Amino acid sequence: IFTLAWQVSDDFSAWLLRLYPFEWGRGALDAVLQLFGGLIVVILGLLIFKHLVLAITSPFMSFLSEVVEHKILGRKRSVPFSLKKAMSDLARGLGLALRNIFRELFYTVLLLLLGLLLPFLSPAIPFAIFGVQAFYAGFGNLDFTLERYYGKRDSIQFARQNRGLCLGNGSAFLLLLFTIFGFLVALPLGTVAATRDALRLLPEQETEPLEMV
Helix, strand or coil: CHHHHHHHHHHHHHHHHCCCCCCCCHHHHHHHHHHHHHHHHHHHHHHHHHHHHHHHCHHHHHHHHHHHHHHHHCCCCCCCCCHHHHHHHHHHHHHHHHHHHHHHHHHHHHHHHHHHHCHHHHHHHHHHHHHHHHHHHHHHHHHHHHCCCCCHHHHHHHHHHCHHHHHHHHHHHHHHHCCCCHHHHHHHHHHHHHHHHHHHHCCHHHHCCCCCC
């Protein structure tokens, strides 16, 4: 992703500079456009990569979430791994990922345009974009638990009502991805944390233990 951003930034700048009819400020504009073009590729690339990872690993993270739930609630029940359930989890994960990708793209592009139109807001734009990505990453982690209790629409409503949880979980998830080995542990840790917090927030009658140990 970063290599592609480096290669595309020059072409992006050259293409937009053809639309600029003046010589004044051309050098400064070229530098800004190169930075802006590279930033767009990095943001979009990481966004799509993140959601693909969440969707593809959904059967395994759902299994992990269920194991953690049973330990927290003290349930004496095995958690068999079935191909049918794995395919169902994958289909739901892909559907939710597509929905979140389009929404995240919309808000990200909106923020980028806002930064271009109102330059004094530019320093805050990367933080705002990080917040948007963190929310949807946290929502993805949370849904590994919510899928056992809610349909897709109710899960979306639950995430909206608990934006702080999604934002906090997703922020830690993204920051781990930026570390050297964080990508190895970010998803399972995010899933375990989201499972613990989701069970605390779900209505008590929905998380009533089946059989106490």
